[in-house]
Amino acid sequence: MSHTPLLGKVEVAADVTAELDAHVETLRAEIERFDPTVIVLFAPDHYNGFFYDIMPPFCIGTAARAIGDFGSAEGDLSVPAELAQSLAQGVMDAGFDTAISRGMEVDHGAVQPLELLFGGLSTRPVVPVFVNGVAVPLTPMERIRGFGAAVGRHLATTEERVLYLASGGLSHDPPVPQWADADDQARAFLLAGRHPTTQARAARESRVFATAEAFSQGAASIRDLNPTWDQAFLESLAAGDLATIGGYDPEEMTRVAGHSAHEVRTWLAAFGALQAAGGDYSVVTRYYRPIREYIAGFGILSAAPLGSAPSPRRHG
Ligand SMILES: O=C(O)/C=C/c1cccc(O)c1O
Numbered sequence: 440m441s442h443t444p445l446l447g448k449v450e451v452a453a454d455v456t457a458e459l460d461a462h463v464e465t466l467r468a469e470i471e472r473f474d475p476t477v478i479v480l481f482a483p484d485h486y487n488g489f490f491y492d493i494m495p496p497f498c499i500g501t502a503a504r505a506i507g508d509f510g511s512a513e514g515d516l517s518v519p520a521e522l523a524q525s526l527a528q529g530v531m532d533a534g535f536d537t538a539i540s541r542g543m544e545v546d547h548g549a550v551q552p553l554e555l556l557f558g559g560l561s562t563r564p565v566v567p568v569f570v571n572g573v574a575v576p577l578t579p580m581e582r583i584r585g586f587g588a589a590v591g592r593h594l595a596t597t598e599e600r601v602l603y604l605a606s607g608g609l610s611h612d613p614p615v616p617q618w619a620d621a622d623d624q625a626r627a628f629l630l631a632g633r634h635p636t637t638q639a640r641a642a643r644e645s646r647v648f649a650t651a652e653a654f655s656q657g658a659a660s661i662r663d664l665n666p667t668w669d670q671a672f673l674e675s676l677a678a679g680d681l682a683t684i685g686g687y688d689p690e691e692m693t694r695v696a697g698h699s700a701h702e703v704r705t706w707l708a709a710f711g712a713l714q715a716a717g718g719d720y721s722v723v724t725r726y727y728r729p730i731r732e733y734i735a736g737f738g739i740l741s742a743a744p745l746g747s748a749p750s751p752r753r754h755g
């Protein structure tokens with residue numbers, strides 16, 4: 440599913456909020472029926488936990504703490520360390536040299552789906568898997584599918600009932616600084632801006648709120664949402680056509696869907712894992728709406744291996 444730190448913090452038409460809430464509720468019930476023993480959470484980061492001083496394409500956390508940006512929950516995630524470590528070994532054995540972290544710091548990108556779907560950070564065991572979706576250079580999209588598949592193949596050898604959960608995207612272009620055009624101060628932040636002062640964090644969050652307000656009034660200079668691109672992406676995922684998405688060109692993605700559209704890498708990894716672990720799948724819940732107030736093409740897509748899925752439902 441998409442995430443946005445503006446959720447619940449800015450005004451959106453009541454019918455849109457109700458529609459989104461209803462789909463989250465559907466997803467919650469779906470997950471409750473599935474009753475996962477572990478959640479593998481593919482999430483990006485927005486220069487809160489990962490910086491240019493060392494920016495891996497992937498990182499598996501054996502312990503993690505949420506930093507609490509934009510009023511999101513702060514505190515420890517419940518990470519099964521042994522499983523996370525064996526997962527890291529498994530994907531390395533499969534040819535993906537993932538980083539690991541024994542003290543990962545995660546932000547709203549990881550936390551929001553945990554809050555929405557599970558009511559908190561530590562109600563279920565979670566293995567956090569960082570997928571870089573913001574800091575160029577970016578690994579090819581096909582590599583992301585392969586990484587996700589390695590995760591799925593490894594976990595299919597365990598007794599775990601795994602929910603692969605992805606957070607990010609779709610098309611959006613929030614005001615996250617880019618190294619290429621950043622001034623010295625912004626570069627210092629991008630390089631190693633961990634644990635900012637309360638003041639610096641507030642200034643950053645105010646900038647996002649101001650951009651969202653201007654964007655909703657058609658007055659921001661960020662790239663527009665791209666519902667056509669978003670729906671095509673969802674359609675390929677729904678059809679199990681991960682090869683098409685694996686062929687996406689990152690530069691083209693930035694151009695047509697915004698700098699943060701690379702967060703869809705988390706979706707590709709999760710569906711890659713699902714396909715590798717369970718074969719063909721069918722869609723259970725699908726939702727999409729471009730929501731300018733949230734600076735988000737907001738999507739939800741859930742799926743289960745064929746034969747195990749409750750009757751598919753299609754929304755919006
Ligand atoms: O972390 C930030 O500064 C902004 C993040 C953001 C803003 C708008 C939509 C999103 O999906 C974001 O992650």
Ligand SMILES: [Fe+2]
Binds near residue numbers: 483607608699702
């Ligand atoms: Fe994001």
